[in-house]
Structures are given as C-alpha cells and as structure tokens.
Amino acid sequence: MFRRILVIFIQFAVIVSRDLSENERASRAAFIQRLLNKQRNLEGRVKLLGGSNIFEGNVYIYHAGRWGAVCDDSWDDAAAHVVCGAFNRTGVATHGGQFGEALEKYWMDDVVCEGDEKYLSQCVFTGWGTSDCEPSEAAGVICNNIVKSVPVNIKRNLNKNLHETIDTRRTSLRLVGGRNVNEGRIEIYHNGIWGSICPDGWTLYEASAICHHLALGFAEQALQTDYFGNSKIILSGVQCLGNETNLFMCKHQGLGDVTCPGKPGHVAAVVCTQHLADLYLDTSAIERTAHLQDVAMFQLQCAMEENCLSKSAYEIQKTNPNWQFETRRLLRFTASSLNIGNAEFRPYLPKYLWQWHLCHMHYHSMEVFATFDVLDTNKKRVAEGHKASFCLEDNTCLSGVERKFSCKNYGDQGVSVNCSDVYQYNIDCQWVDVTDVVPGDYTFKVAINPHARVAEKSFHNNAASCDLRLTESYAFVYGCKLERP
Template identity: 80%
Template sequence: MYYRILFILLEIVVILCKDVSDDERATRAAFIQRLLNKQKFLEGRVKLLGGTNKYEGNVYIYHAGRWGAVCDDSWDDAAAHVVCRKFNRTGRATHGGQFGEANEKYWMDDVVCEGDEKSLSQCIFTGWGSTDCDKTEAAGVICTNMTDNTAPSNLKQKPTKRLHEVIDVGTSIRLVGGRSSAEGRVEIYHNRRWGSICPDGWTLYEAAAICRHLALGYAEQALQTDYFGSSEIILSGVHCEGNDTNLFTCKHQEIGDVACPREAGYVAAVVCTKQLADLLLDTTAIERSAHLQDVPMFQLQCAMEENCLSKSAYEIQKTNPNWQFETRRLLRFTASSLNIGNAEFRPYLPKHLWQWHLCHMHYHSMEVFATFDVLDATGRRVAEGHKASFCLEDNTCLPGVEKKYSCKNYGDQGVSVNCSDIYQYNVDCQWVDVTDVEPGDYSFKVAVNPHARIAEQNYHNNAASCVLRLSDTYAFVYACKLLRP
C-alpha cells in the first residue's frame, strides 16, 4: 500500500510539473526524494509499544514502507538483547502479547538470534511476512540496565562448561508429574536435592538429550510449562547440540541457586516417544543439480510474492518502471529428503490452517520448510532463500513401499517412511538469488525443517554444508557434508 501511494504521488508530480517553473518542479521532486530517503532511513528500525515506559513493550520492525509485529515463536532472550542494545541495555523476552495484541501484520516469525547481531533483521527468521501467528502471539521485550542484577544470567555469558564437569557422582535425572513414564517435568538430583530446570531456551535439542539419557527414545515435544507441576529450579542455561547421548554432556549456565526469568512455576518438560520421523537430506542431488540461470523478472512475479528474491530485486521493482525486463541470476538446485525414521513426517499445522496461495494455486502447509544460505569466509550471510512447504508429498519411494501422500486436489501432505519429498531445481523458489554476490568461493548451506518445528529422531542429517565456487558464467557446488541446521 505504501508504494502504491508513493507511485500515485510520483504520477501526480509528473502531471502537475508539466506547466510549472523549474524551481517549482525541483521543489516537488525534492519532496518525493525526502519520502524515499525516509523509507530507506527507517528500514530495519525497531520500536516498542504497549509498555509503561520506552524500555519495554511489544516489538515492531519497519520494512518495505510499513511497521510490522514480531511473532513470539522461537523468541528468546538473545533476540531481546539484540533489540534492547539500541537503548544500550540488555533485555528479557516476553511472549503471548504481554503488552497487548499485535496491532500490525507480522513481519517476522521464528526469529533465531545469537545475541551479537547489530540489528534484528540480521537474525535468522522465516522471511518477511511469512508467519502462521495470530494477533495474541506478539513478541516483546523488557530492557534493563547492563549492570542490573535482574538481567537474565544467560545473556551475561554464553554457556561454556559441560554438566559432567561440575556435577557430583550421585547426580541423576527423572521425569515427574506425567501421565506416563515417557513424559513430565525434568528434575535433576544434585547436592542431595531434587530440582527443576529453567525452561529459558529449552528446545527439542535439549529434550532429545533427556529422552536418550533415560532410554525413552526420541523427543516428541519440548515444553515450557507448569502442566506437570513445578519445583525449585536448580539448573539454568542448558544448551545441547541435538545429538548428545545424555544430558551431562550438554553445556549449562548455572547449577545450584539460580535465577530464572520465566513465569513463576514454568519449568522444562518433555514428551518422549519411540516412533518418530527422520529426514535425510541428499547431498548428491544438490551437487549434481546446482547451476546458474539468468531469468527476466517478469517470469518471477509469483516468486516475488513469496519473498524468494533478494532485497535489490524489490528495490528495482519500486524505482524502475521497466523492472519486468531486468534479470536476476539464480543458483538453482534440487533438494531431496528421504524419511529414514519409523513414523511419517507430517506438517505441524492442521489442514484447516493451511494457507492458499492464489498466484501459484497451491496450499502452504508450513511457512518455511527449507532455508538456503550463501556464506562468505567469515560466516556472514551474503545471500539467502527459503522454500515454503506448499507440497509435502511422496515423490519417490523405496521398492515395496506404496505412496500415500499427494498434494493433488487438496490432498493430505506428508512424507511416508522410506519415501522422499523432492523439490526439483525448476520449481519456483528452489533457488538462491545470487545477482548481487561477487565471484569467488563461498559456503552454501541447505537445511530442511531448519527450526525443528517438527520433531525428528536426528537433526544432524537435516542440513548440508557445501563449497560453492561462483564465477561470472557458472556455479560449482561440491564437498557437501551433513550437519545440523
């Protein structure tokens, strides 16, 4: 809407300038330029609304000419710290629209920050406007002084020590309060007392370590709740890699008398299962299929609606009346994922919440199923892409396995055991826009189920990190290796 109004203003200026003096024409042109400069100046800025002072509130970010909210999925204190740094403060994350419902559309979802990013837009997220959140899921922050003792402890320093370095011989863990032995809040026995774990930053990676530790299989859910009851919290800042064989190999922040910034009574909990899907990304398919293609922008209009091109493409669309005839250089490739688990891989959203995309005439069952990143030698992301899971289906199956899922006619979506979901290189958005990337050697990372929104047996086969050699005429992808997203 902002750009439509801006273009109308430009047309009005052109019409009105036909019979005016050069000075008046220059004045009107300067007015339009100020509008453009303001939009460029505000891009990526954040503001807080709904709090009792300027240091707290729901987070809003400015993009593409308008303010938008941030969803609280994956929102944590590291992201809050990035926001609060503009005030020279640290921060604590809030969830569930603590400062009121979102009063703008959501711009960001599944935000994952390390905590040292210069702006929120540098964090990993699902793509501008890609979200499944309702207005009650607004992310917020409470900013505190850097020296304030109430600042979350896990922001003062990252976990460095592993639990086995500090625990005593008699330390053990258990699940309490569940309806079965495979679920409940996690309690750890340390210094002759049982206590709970602070749920801040508690994810499926940490839950997986618990389920393996107790020989209960795999983590189906990682919960931050009081549903299973609560007890004194004696462990905080737990950080696992996802392939840990037990909790004691994970890193932690504090053990003993700890402070937890979460809601009172909320503790870490898990639900374990013996049956779970497991996607294995095919590195050979990526290496064999990767290639460059120059495509005119008029062929990419549907993809542009899904934010599948780089930022400069949208700037060209705004400023160049003949933008349709400009070309973009795309790094295309095929991504194939085989379900090697013992349960089906299904979308986390129920069918009635899938979103219909009119341009492509298909349903989105997941906002982001895959992410693609081009990284330079320092690890800085220089180009990125994402793939909405509009069609999770059984494209090919191993001999003797019958296909079950098909996207035709609003069919059920999923990937059966021993079947593969394949995105061919000629499918829209199955690329990275590398138009603005200089020739050279880079790292190319492809990840499926990148935010672990769907539970799996193993996450260290969900991503591939490859060497990318980019020239003016060709792209060569090789030496791919599997790792965690």
C-alpha cells in the same frame, strides 16, 4: 486577491527553479548524505511500543528505511533476551499482541534465536517481509530490572559442559508428574536435593539430550510449563546441540542458586517417544543439479508474491516501468529429503489451517520448511532464499513401499517412512537469487525443517554446508557436508 496569490506563486516558482550555487548543491548533498547515514545507523535497531515504559512493548525492528513489526510465531524467551540485551537487561517474551495490534507491516516471522546473538537480525527467520500473520499476532517483550550480567558465582560455569562442574557419579536425572514414564518435568539431583531446570531457551535440542540420557528414545515435545508441577529451579542456561547421549555433555550457565526469567512456576519438561520421523537431506542431489539460470522478471511474478527474490528485484519493480523485462540470476538446485525414521513426517499445522496458493494450485501445509543461504568467508549472509510455503508429499519411495501422501485435491500431506519429498530445481522458489553477489568463493547452506518445528530423531542430517564457486558464467557446488541447521 487572485492576482496577489498568482504573484506569490510566480515568485515561489522562480525561487524553486533557479540555478543552485555550488555551495547550495553541496549543502543539499550533505543533507541527503546525513539522511542516508541515519538510515544505515538505524538498520537492525529495535524499539518497544505500547508498554507502560520504554522497557516493555511490542517489538519493532528497522530495516530498509522503515520500521516493521515482529510476528509471535516461534517467539520465545531466547529472542526476548536478544531484544532486551539492547537495553542491557534480560526479559521474557509476550504473544498475541499483548501490547496492542501491530502498527506496521511485519518485517520478521518465525524468529528463532539461540539467545546469545548481539542483534535480533542475526537470529534465524523466514526472510525480510515474509509473513502471513494477522495484526493481533505481534511479538513483544517485558525487559526486567535485572541488568544483563552474569553473577560472580555463575560466571565460572558459563559455556562449560555440565560434567565439568558436577560429580556425575552423584548426580541423577528423572521425570516427575507425567501421566506415564515417558513424560514429565525434568528434575536433577544435586547436593542432596531434587530440583528443576529453568525453561528459558528450552528447545527440542535440549529435550533430545534428556530422552537419550534416560534411555527413553527421542524427544517428541520440549515444553515450558507448570502442567507437570514444579520444584525449586537449580539448573539454568542449558544449551545442547541435540546429538548428545546425556545431559552432562551439554553446556550450562548456572547450577545451584540460579535466576530464571519467565513465568513463575514454569519449568522445563519433555515428552519422549520411540517412534519419530527422521529426514535425511541428499547432498549428492544438490551437488549434481546446482546451476545458474538468467530469467526475465515477467516469468517470476508468482515467485515474487512469496518474496523469493532479493530486495533489489522489488526496488526495480517500484522504480522501473519496464521491470518485467529485467532479468535475475538464479542459483537453482534440487532438494531431496528421505525419511529414514520409523514414523511419518507430518506437518505441525492441522489441515484446516493449511493455505491455498493460487499460483501453485495446491495447499501449503508449512510456512517455512527449507532455507537457502549464501555466506561469505566471514559467515555473513550475502544472499538468501526460502521455501516460504511447502507441500509435503511422497514423490519417490524405496522398492516395495507404496506412496501415501499427495498434494492433489486437498490430499493428506507428509513424508512416509522410506519415501522422499523431492523439490526439483525447476520449481518456483527452489533457488537463491544471486544477481547481486559478486563472483568468488562462498559457502552454500541448505536446511530443511530449519526451526525444528517438527520433532525428528536427529537434526544433524537436516542441513548441508557446501563450497560454492560463483563466476560470471557458472556456479560449482561441491564438498557438501551434513550438519545441524
């Protein structure tokens, strides 16, 4: 018996080890190419698992040859619309692993969509594989039976400003159901009735327009709730930039008899305030300090734990036993944010949820506070960086202002009024890995508080869009202009 097994093994070894003919080589090459093509075709695709049918479940997205889950941080109905759009439907978001715990590692976290993106990967998120979410925090969707199309009576209003479709002299706005005059659900008076606004895609940008319209200051919270009661929804698809002086300057999709996805009874609501922080990104610091540096990977191990290098670095780490001696080319720069508001900028997470980072030896109070992107002439992202965690403190203050916040010894974190939080170019992750970017002209974009997780007076001074000239030996950043993230 043993001899028979040995003969079979020898025959198998001969078959495996024999030389291949040209036809066999071509056949195997074609097979490998089909596998690669399949991976390319699947890149960015989404699927839903755990639901009772193919139109509901936890969301999984395909990237870099494998499926991964999506965390429910910042997950909302706008993101659900993008996912369900793949099935030509609309939908609503689910949270907390409604369809079971995540079966794969998280590919995406802190996903923020406008709602009109064609693919989920086009939305803003923290970066592929960057997440500290538990398996129970899986994001999901329920795609409804309504085909993703716009009714005929609403199409004429799509992407039009509200003042173009209503008589503003006969239209009013008010807050109802609040505990004081600064909060409540928003009602709009149109055609003789007061009605609510659909909360789908409702953010601080839209809430800011409401508070400005009613001369109540600035938006502290944008709510999708029934806490303040509800009424018939007569306005949907509101989209604002955040710098409008009134709601009528915002775009909308429908007015009158409208369809609103989401939880029944939930409407758009706001909390307004006269006191808010306002971070101002220093563009001159970016232009003045931007430069290239080649760094050996053994010096970047702490940064690699936070996914601060491009994907190719991690592929080298897996395949090259001497990966530590490979180098990465980093575009380094300083980011300085001055609080020009009239209130402190504080982390949105309570102190007991801050995370200790052993490499940096301090607590991180925000998962994502800044994002850095290099875009080509078609606005396609060719390189990205991010501050996966952040420690907010008063690094410098204007004359006469005392520093209050410090990261040392589990201290309170934040940015005081007239103080700046400064991340110098020599700090870990204060860079973009441009090793794989070919020389040329690009757009370099830096954004702070990019997902508007913390309310501010204005978001239009939170991002800098700069020209970037990248060569084999140097980088030149110039012409930076402030804009919204």
